[in-house]
Amino acid sequence: MDIVSSEEWETAEAAEGVELGQLVVGESVSLQYFHIEPGADVPEHSHPHEQTGYVVQGTLTFVVDGEELSVGPGDAYDIPSDEPHAARNDGEEVVTGVEVFSPPREEVPWGE
Structure with missing residues (x-):
């Protein structure tokens, strides 16, 4: 068991x-959080x-x-693999919230 x-x-x-x-980051999935102003x-x-998520606070608008x-x-x-999507906070x-990715996103190219 790994604890981070x-x-x-x-x-x-x-x-x-x-x-x-x-x-x-595990063998089959990774877990991340998001904070959107x-x-x-x-x-x-x-x-x-594949991306699954759960919203804890606020309302997020996806465009698919x-x-x-x-x-x-x-x-x-749930967002299937390779499905183009965008999101915004109109509130x-x-x-x-939190999101799970499978296979794991070990090296995330954020901001690219």
């Missing part, structure tokens, strides 16, 4: 107002990882195939 303390988390600003943190957005991107999908506190979501409070 909060002092060891690898964090980065992926876009203005968007902080991501790699919490732990009001008015901030994550540009459209895709990756080979031109469709806007809102997820709020207590909502969970007045910070959006926070």
Whole structure:
């Protein structure tokens, strides 16, 4: 069993107002958190990882195939591998949550 303390988390600003943190990386999955300021957005991107998430606070609007999908506190979501998606915080409070990636995102190219 591996335990990773909060002092060891690898964090980065992926876009203005968007902080991501790699919490732990396992053999089959990785876990990260996100913190998205009001008015901030994550540009459209895709990756080979299936991405599942859970929103703890705030409301996040995803854009997938031109469709806007809102997820709020207590909502969970799944984004299939290689599906282009974007996200933004249109609200007045910070959006926070956690996401699991499979296969694991060991070296994340945040901000590229």
